Amino acid sequence: MSALITALIFAISEQTVNNLLDDIVISLETNTQNYQIPDQSFELDLAAIVNFDFTEIYLEKLKITGYQATMISPDSIDLDIESLNLKVSFQYKYELNGLIDKGTGLLEIINTTISTTALSSSQKTVKFSPLNTKVKVHDILIEVNKPDSKNQNWVFAFLKPELKDLISDQVKSIINSGIEAIDLGDMYTSFNNSDLAFNYSLSHPLTITDQMLKGESLGIFIQESNPNYNPPIPKPVDAVITEIEGIQFVASDYVLNSLSYAAFISGLLNFTITNSNLPQDLPFGLTTTTVGLIIPELIVEYGLGKPVNFSCNFVEPPFMNFVDNNEWSAQIKALGYMECEIFVDNEVALKLGVSVIGDARLYLEEWKIKGTINELKVDKVEVISATIDVNTDDVKDFINSSLETYIKTINDNALKNGIEIPDFGKFDLKDSKVKTGTGFLYLLINPSLSFTLEDLINFLG
Incomplete structure (x- = not known):
């Protein structure tokens, strides 16, 4: 990268350090x-x-x-x-x-x-x-x-x-x-089975005042095989930490969009659906007969029972941003544009441009992610090229009805009960909350710690 950016800020107050010191001493004396x-x-x-x-x-x-x-x-x-x-x-x-x-x-x-x-x-x-x-x-x-x-x-x-x-x-x-x-070593994490990594090394040295320790981090997701680039995404907003309490994180939506861009250039956002990768218990396959229920022109042009494949590629990385929210919750909006092709007998029968928008409100409870996906839908469908005539409104309505079912499943089965966040050793992080401002997310954690002498010895190696 040609210039250092700061997309992630973290801080811990002196009082929190002493609270954790209390926890350690009490645990050691007790155990x-x-x-x-x-x-x-x-x-x-x-x-x-x-x-x-x-x-x-x-x-x-x-x-x-x-x-x-x-x-x-x-x-x-x-x-x-x-x-x-x-x-x-x-x-x-x-x-x-x-x-x-x-x-x-x-x-x-x-x-x-x-x-x-x-x-x-x-x-x-x-x-x-x-x-x-x-x-x-x-x-x-x-x-x-x-x-x-x-x-x-x-x-x-x-x-x-x-x-x-x-x-x-x-x-x-x-x-x-x-x-x-x-x-913390090189403050760099690679993700298995992908070309992605997260670089959270310091953009500036740690600063310590008489009230808090503060660090400014790059906070950028990168393509590991080509890490030295400046992604063409909006620069991080200027954010500051003013409260003197707990452990605090301020993350710009630059973090999200660097992930989106790295995944985009790595090809991780592209997908293909064929009969071979459909669930085995699905009672039907992808053929002109089944897809023809939505696009009947496929049957007219190609006949019944011909295999159909789908392929979708994002033309540009999806854009996400944090939205100002006075409540203790995170409001996130997203939009993207992709091109989808429908193949019949290895011929491109239809190429569509699809615009997608999304909106979600998330919050933390007992160190679980809860909330609601308010919207995830296709906003617009346009024909780029085709061997057949097609009613794009029918395609749009079909996709959105499928997405509604998918969203309801996520909301009811995952976000309603909460998605577990990985623990951090002996730290209890249940006393935590999150909110968003324009362009950034703010996380406040009041941690506690349960430690034994054996834990301490293992930590010291």
Whole structure:
């Protein structure tokens, strides 16, 4: 593309980040009891080398207080945790000069403080890098027991400095890995079995204020085999995000029309209907006899029972636009023009120009798309060439009666009950709504998050 455009804008408020942080902490504190931690082993030099093995490690308690995420202009987010406390139980075994001792124990980590900065570190994607991560373990308590002998706590007292460093390093590594995992990569998605892709890489670097993080994205569908073009469609409207709440998206109808254009030049909008691709349970085929009920001139010209094929190609990409709507719903209008040919015995019997218009109102409920297709109909039919005379009004009425049945089926069976939108991991996006203005769609999401320690570990890879 010769010039960068912005067709998609997204933003997340500082308050929403902290709300999600609340969800994470509550989920972790609630769901981590009896979580098993992998076995640990290390050596300690106490004049002689002591080998320690810790097994059956279980997290019994986790408490996090005084946490806060703060957005810092122009490119970073600070995270501070005043106090992290946890308690784990374990089995231990250590070996010193050939002598082996083993038993059970409890480890309590007290008043660990954490601070770090997530720095936006890419011009083209959403990616963060950790900066100045600090972890301080103020104190740890270790109490061990041996069922068959005296306590060996004096041995483990030597471990406190070593364990403080080990715990600090591991917590720091977890935090840094978590920040580095915030990486959307090339922000480019290919679609299987098509020549289409969606490029939503940043058109400008992320901007961060004291209230929100905002990103401006290309938001363009492209033909993957020929991606470097400017589609001949209207440029995106100038749209801004002014509200400071939730997660917000503003999408220009440029996004829709870039999809329409990419599908058009890829040939995905063209279709052919023959007897071979009709449903097997259809009680009739495409012949001059059946199609002749609508166009009787086919029977006169070609006789009964001759095979008939249909082929339709859009002459130009269909155009779609978002319409101004004061309600929390999306109003979308569309129009297109295609040429359709009717073949009999591989001869073009009729070539028609068909104008199509559509109108729909959609809304979100419980993260489902609901609404109504108000109109999808053929507006005009014209004869381009023909070997027969034909009444275009009859053709138009037949197509529209078929479309009415099709629309009613979609409205009653799909849009009335709602079309499920794919989930995004552990995020609950049911508190969401959408509306349209002239040339753009606005989506507001107030997300919640349910997270476990195992989810966190899987996320960190």
